Every structure is written in C-alpha cells, then in structure tokens.
Amino acid sequence: MAQAAAPVEFSKTLAGRQAEWIASLTYESIPQEVRTRARLLLLDYLGVARRGATLPQVEPARALLADLDTAPQCGLVGGGRATAAYAAYANAAFGHALEYDDAHWLCGHPGVCVIPAVLALAEREGITGQALLTAIVAGYQSMVWSMGPINRRTLDIGWHGMKVGGVFGAAAGAAKVLGLDALQIANALAIAGSDASGTMEYDQSGGEVKRFHAGMASRAGLEAAVLAKAGLTGPLTIYEGLRGIHKLFSERDHLDPELLWDGTWHIMNTFVKLYPMVGTTHAALDAVGKALNELEAGAGPVRAYDIETIEIGIVDWAIPHGAAIFHPHDMLSAQFSLAFACALRVVRGQVAIMDLADPAIRADPAINALADRVKPSAMEVPAGSDPLFGHARVVLKDGRNATALQPAPRGHPANPAREEDIAAKFREVLAGLVSDDAIEAVLRAGDALYTSDRAPDFVQLIS
Known part of the structure; x- marks a missing residue:
C-alpha cells in the first residue's frame, strides 16, 4: 500500500x-x-x-x-x-x-x-x-x-x-x-x-x-x-x-x-x-551593423558580392540556439538563423519581420549565398560584456575589414530600451495593419x- x-x-x-x-x-x-x-x-x-x-x-x-x-x-x-x-x-x-x-x-x-x-x-x-x-x-x-x-x-x-x-x-x-x-x-x-x-x-x-x-x-x-x-x-x-x-x-x-x-x-x-529574432543573435547583428558602418564611412555601401566572410563570435551555448541553421525553410528557422539574418541585413539593409515571413525572400539566392559566408564560432565572453554579447569581423574581397563588439544587445537590461523605443516598435509592428488613431488610442x-x-x-x- x-x-x-x-x-x-x-x-x-x-x-x-x-x-x-x-x-x-x-x-x-x-x-x-x-x-x-x-x-x-x-x-x-x-x-x-x-x-x-x-x-x-x-x-x-x-x-x-x-x-x-x-x-x-x-x-x-x-x-x-x-x-x-x-x-x-x-x-x-x-x-x-x-x-x-x-x-x-x-x-x-x-x-x-x-x-x-x-x-x-x-x-x-x-x-x-x-x-x-x-x-x-x-x-x-x-x-x-x-x-x-x-x-x-x-x-x-x-x-x-x-x-x-x-x-x-x-x-x-x-x-x-x-x-x-x-x-x-x-x-x-x-x-x-x-x-x-x-x-x-x-x-x-x-x-x-x-x-x-x-x-x-x-x-x-x-x-x-x-x-x-x-x-x-x-x-x-x-x-x-x-x-x-x-x-x-x-x-x-x-x-x-x-x-x-x-x-x-x-x-x-x-x-x-x-530585432524579430531569437535573443542570442541580437548583439551579433548590432556588431555587424557597426562593422558595416565603419567600412561604408566615406567609401559607399557594402554589397553582398563585396564580402568575403562575416566572422561572428558569440558565447558557446548560443551556437546551437541561434547559429545552427544557415538556410531556413520556414519563418521560425529563419528567426533562429544568425547567418541568414546577417545576410538579410546586408542585402536588404534591415532585419524586418515581414521579410523573415516571406518565402520568396527566404529563398533569395543572393541572401543564401552570403549566409554561407557567415562563420559563427564560440568565443569567451569579453571583459565587461554580457553573455549575450556579439563580436563581428566583416572581411571584404579587396582586403579591407572592420571589427566591432556589442557588449550587450539593445533592449537588454544592461542596455535598456527607452519608453520611446518601445512606442516606436509598437507603431512599426502595427503599421499598415491598425489605423494611426487606433495605435495612439x-x-x-x-x-x-x-x-x-x-x-x-x-x-x-x-x-
């Protein structure tokens, strides 16, 4: 009993x-x-x-x-x-x-x-x-x-x-x-x-x-x-x-x-x-943006075909939780694909929710070709950084390169979103879906x- x-x-x-x-x-x-x-x-x-x-x-x-x-x-x-x-x-x-x-x-x-x-x-x-x-x-x-x-x-x-x-x-x-x-x-x-x-x-x-x-x-x-x-x-x-x-x-x-x-x-x-992505990818995307801005300053935009590699450093446990997928086959796998998001950032200038939802964009040959040149690897957490840090090195085919570190992603408690950031996101995600009057109400x-x-x-x- x-x-x-x-x-x-x-x-x-x-x-x-x-x-x-x-x-x-x-x-x-x-x-x-x-x-x-x-x-x-x-x-x-x-x-x-x-x-x-x-x-x-x-x-x-x-x-x-x-x-x-x-x-x-x-x-x-x-x-x-x-x-x-x-x-x-x-x-x-x-x-x-x-x-x-x-x-x-x-x-x-x-x-x-x-x-x-x-x-x-x-x-x-x-x-x-x-x-x-x-x-x-x-x-x-x-x-x-x-x-x-x-x-x-x-x-x-x-x-x-x-x-x-x-x-x-x-x-x-x-x-x-x-x-x-x-x-x-x-x-x-x-x-x-x-x-x-x-x-x-x-x-x-x-x-x-x-x-x-x-x-x-x-x-x-x-x-x-x-x-x-x-x-x-x-x-x-x-x-x-x-x-x-x-x-x-x-x-x-x-x-x-x-x-x-x-x-x-x-x-x-x-x-x-x-970003409309799994949280382990955000700081890396910020770091890629910083590196691209440095390369583009005074030299014009960087195109996908200009890039030899995009080398990403993130914490070891984030590799299987955001960096394991290179060619997504649905929206969720796109949102868990750091490589695809980096390529999307270069080709389309942003990582937008409706792009991730679009099968035609997920199948874009230029985006997928660049995703293959994104190289994520595990990296020790840099001093003073959060475990969700991101490190990026963008190397161009002409030999130029730029490196950037994002110690914590934007919106993180260590780098918090402001009230105006949240309101801007609210308006952005509802644009074209709900009237401006309804949004403000x-x-x-x-x-x-x-x-x-x-x-x-x-x-x-x-x-």
Whole structure:
C-alpha cells in the first residue's frame, strides 16, 4: 500500500513562500518604475500579438478554438471570442508568433505566458487597471523564482524554459486576478507543475510548434488557478522536492533558489527585443551593423558580392540556439538563423519581420549565398560584456575589414530600451495593419492603468 505523504510546513516550501508574497502584494507596494515597466511590457505584447495574429502559422490555434466551440467569454486579439483559458491560449500563441516578444535571462519569455492569462481574466472579472498591473508584476516575479534556478541548465539539456516555467508565471498572474488566498495560490503553482514540459528540438530542425508553447503555458497556468480556487490541491514541494521540477528538469544541477530572493523586482530585468529574432543573435547583428558602418564611412555601401566572410563570435551555448541553421525553410528557422539574418541585413539593409515571413525572400539566392559566408564560432565572453554579447569581423574581397563588439544587445537590461523605443516598435509592428488613431488610442489607454478605474479592454482596442 502507498504511504501517505509526509506533511510539510507551508511557509518553508518554495511554493508557500512565493504564494505568501503574491497574496500580500499590493499596487501601493510596487515602485513606480516597476509599474511603468509592466505597462510598457503590456504594450509591447499587444503590438506583437496583433501582428502575430495575422500570420498563417497561428491559424491552427483558430482551428482548435473552432473545433472546441468554447463559450465566448473573452476577446481574441484580431477578433473572435473564447473561454478565458482558450483566449489565453490563442492570444499567447499570437504574441509568440513573431519571435519579437520580451525575454528574460532566467525564464525565457515571460510576457507571452503571463499577460494573456491576466488579460483574459481581467476582462471577465472586470478588475481595475491597478489590479491588472499588480497581477502582471506577480506573474513575472513568480516565473523567475520558479524557473530561474534551472533555466541555464535546461537550455543545455534541451528543455524549453518558457514552456517549463511559463505555467507558473501564468498561474501566479491568474491567481492574483482571481483574488486567491496564499494556500490557494500555492496549490495553483503546485498544480501548474504537472503541465511543465517542452523540448527545444525546434531550434535544430524547425517546426512551428514552438509558437504554441506560450499558449500551452498560459492556458495551463490559468486553468491551474481556476482549479485551485475550486479546491484542487497539489504537492507544495513542487520545486524543491525529490520529484520536483528543480531536480527533474536540471538533472539535479541547479542554482540555490535563495539567490533570486534578494529583493529584485525581476520584471525590471526583462529584455525588450528590437530585432524579430531569437535573443542570442541580437548583439551579433548590432556588431555587424557597426562593422558595416565603419567600412561604408566615406567609401559607399557594402554589397553582398563585396564580402568575403562575416566572422561572428558569440558565447558557446548560443551556437546551437541561434547559429545552427544557415538556410531556413520556414519563418521560425529563419528567426533562429544568425547567418541568414546577417545576410538579410546586408542585402536588404534591415532585419524586418515581414521579410523573415516571406518565402520568396527566404529563398533569395543572393541572401543564401552570403549566409554561407557567415562563420559563427564560440568565443569567451569579453571583459565587461554580457553573455549575450556579439563580436563581428566583416572581411571584404579587396582586403579591407572592420571589427566591432556589442557588449550587450539593445533592449537588454544592461542596455535598456527607452519608453520611446518601445512606442516606436509598437507603431512599426502595427503599421499598415491598425489605423494611426487606433495605435495612439491604445498608447493613451495605457495611462489609465495607473487609476482605480476598470482596466481598458486592450484586446478590443487593438483589434
């Protein structure tokens, strides 16, 4: 016969500790700069989700919702309605469809896991703008606390950190919207752990399922909060236990969770992407741009046929996660191809989302020929640089060359995006899709989040 599980002291478990913090979190206790960050990340998510909703690779999400024929509770970005859980599923998939959503060193992609779950329930429950921001902050904090101790190790093994950890961020944000008490929140986290999973084989051979990992995580986290509210319980040692995720997903090689309980508001360390590419490629693209600018100064533009090689140095673990693909066969593999992006930067002068989505451009012989002359290699992290640094040396056929280092990518916490950068990205990604008046209306609506009025219906505004 199975023996009963030994009782645990609630406040000494990591789930209980998180839950007590989340339950006690108030809008007033959040510093203004953190509230502002949450507002900006919400706007960043909305922009990329609205554009992402137009791409063919997310149509299976709409097909799934049509097949399920769920109750029309909450809005879908771009039109339509579904239950809260499946609105979160679709809206999260839309947000991750561009590979342009925010990222975090310690947990992958928090925004597309946390924000869709919070927005869906915020609409259904009619919460205030202040409550919405508070739930977003709680979700980001929880996702880092949950995933941070193992994220670096899971990348080595091949687990997708966003999918493993996203369930916890979504569960925390959803639980905060639903007003759960500390024990219910802990159970929501514990329940969510049963949905933690997801392989990264897509970065080796492509496939669009990676887009849906965000949807799976957001839906599962929201459902975990609803189930906890209804009385379902889970193992409160879901993180540190013998069969908890910290041991299982890291093969018992993980950081001390205490390192993350240092008073940091983890949402402040989010990376806002200013290229629609996997984050490991951004600094290298910045460095290539610097080297090209040096070569072109006073000498005219550098053409693809002028280039002998583009030598790229990045950290060793980024080679299989961004530099393993040279000739992409779909949009996702293009966004994980540093070589293709470097060639695109030279041939078309930019790395634009709609170029990456275009099969004709992906098949362009000139771009692919130059991609073959891009030479990525592992390099020690230079002194004073972030692990996401990029080093580039562009060598021309006439012997001229230029070298550049980008210590941290633009938009990274060490080189942060400004409010005007995020607003510019928001306008750029929606250009030609949403009217200028609608774009400005959404930006203005963000200011309403600082009040105790009901939160604006951002999904409706952006659609």
